[in-house]
Amino acid sequence: MKHASSAAPGLIGVARNVFAALGTTGRVIAGLAAAVLAATPFGAWNAVANDAMALTADTPVDVGPYTVTIEKVVSAKALGDVRALDPEDRLLIVVAQVTNTSDRPANAQQLTDIVPAPVGGGVVDTGGMPVPDSAGPGERPAPDRYNIADAGELDVINPGVTYRVALVWNQAGDARPAEVRVDLAGLTWIEEGFAGLDDEYWLPADEVTHSGMFDVEPPRSEAATGPDA
Amino acid sequence: MLLAPAAIGAATWFVTQVPQDTAVDAPFEIGGAVGETVHLGYADLVVTDVRVAEQIAGDGVAQAGGVFVVVDAVWQASDRTIAVGGAELVDSRERVHAATDRSGCATATTAVPAYRQRISYCFDVPPDALDGAQLRLGRGGDGEEGAFQRRDAVAVVGLGLGLDRVPGEEAGADAAPIEVHGPAPVVRTGTDGQEDA
Known part of the structure; x- marks a missing residue:
């Protein structure tokens, strides 16, 4: 008998x-x-961002209801009365101009969705834990936001009004980045939500649409003497 | 037997033809002007003053991105306590501007019967929004497209502003920061309509 x-x-x-x-x-x-x-x-399969458009300083970009212009990135020990949660840490600050170009008021909280924490800047979350550079836009800690003109917080941005704002994160005290990557994440307009329960709002897309490298201005004391002085 | 399907069909056709957002759900707008009492049924509203400045001072000083329009108003509920929110300033280009809570300004209040509730609403708007600006106020909130004011009375008060009120222009706005306060202590109205205190 033959076997297979x-x-x-x-x-x-x-x-x-x-x-x-x-x-x-x-x-x-x-x-x-x-x-x-x-x-x-x-x-x-990561959402980032090889096809993200280039982001450069002082170039206006339309995002959701806003035109956003990133001016610069600054590292500082303090911003007015604002200090890092840990005295050993610093603040990483993105300075931007924002204008609401729509015909409806916009919630300034959306700025925290539009500008995720810079990548490579040594940002730490409110628990003091480092934020990995691979974290997606929606996974990075939200900044505090201030109107530079009066150091107050913004709640609403009305049509046609421009503010110069500071978006502020906690930065590890030993971080000395010469440059960071600043991303802008898009918003998606929801005309009619599921079953019509929640309509007409901007939803964070958590997808990087613009990205660029920015030099980091060091704290003034270090700018004069060098970071290792 | 045939009437029921025909009636349902006719009703369906009617509903699809009527623009619901404007014809069915729209609030009832009641116009007014500064100094006039607007009777809304559930409350009376009087806009007592309108001021324009680049800064307001209450809980700290706030600097406008455009200009601040501060609207002083008095609410008095008719027969039950109401929540008043969603204050909007609508300009001549149909742009809608929301009130801000910066520097201690109020964006909402609660009005009760027999008491006059004073409140200052602050709007940070572009200078070109002053011309023809109207205040839009009602109970509830605005929601999406006034969702929470549907089929209800809403006051639309002309603020009497023009471009001559822009700070730095000839007539000028208030030079000093406007002092603002949140909802002021209530003042009880006596039975004769006079304030007790």
């Missing part, structure tokens, strides 16, 4: 047989799919 030489080809054998049965086009597609699959653990 092998009871089953096994997973690799099946894959080999299927691949052999594919035409040239099929093999190319299968190869690309396998490459993407293999790259998945390394961020192949």
Whole structure:
């Protein structure tokens, strides 16, 4: 009695047989799919941002109801009466001009969705934990926001009004970044929400639309003497 | 038997033809001017003063991004306590501006019967919003497109402002910061309509 030489080809054998049965086009597609699959653990599906548009200083960008112009990034021990939660830490400050270009009032809280914490700046969360550079826009800590003209907080930004604002994060005391990456994340207009329960608002998309490197101005004392002085 | 489907069909057609946001849900706007009493049924509203400045001073000093329009008003509820929110300033270009709570300004209050509730609303608006600006106020909040004021009375008060009130212009706005306060202590109205204190 003759026995079968092998009871089953096994997973690799099946894959080999299927691949052999594919035409040239099929093999190319299968190869690309396998490459993407293999790259998945390394961020192949991350929302960031190779196709994000370039962001440079003093260039207006339209985001949701706003036009946002990033002026500069500053590291400081204090901003007026504002100090870091930990006395050893510093403040990382993004200075920007914002104008509401829509015809409805906008909630200034949205600025914290539009400008995520800069990447590579040593930002720490309110618990003092470092924020990984790989954190997505929605995963980074929200800044405090101040109207530079009066050091007060903004609650609403009305149509046609421009403010120069400071967006402020806690920065690790030993961080000395020469430059950071500043991202802008988009907002999506929801005309009619699910079942009409919540309509007409801007929803954070948590997707980086603009990105650029900015020099970090050091604290004035270090600018005069050097950070290691 | 045939009447029921026909009636349902006719009602469906009618509902689809009527623009609900404006014809069915829209609030009833009652106009007024500064110094006039606007009778809303559930309350009376009087805008007593309108001031314009670049700064307001209450809980700290706030600097306007545009100009501050401070509207002093008095509410008196008719027969039950009401919450008043969603104050809006609407300019001649139909842009809607919300009140701010900066420097201790109030954006909402509660009005009760037999008491006059004073309040100052502060709006930070671009200078070109002054011309023809109207205050829009009602009980409840504004929500989306006035969602919480549907089928209710809303006061629309002309503020009598013009571009000549822009700070730095010839007639000028108030040079010093405007002092503002949150909802002021209530003043009870006596049975003869006179204030007790």
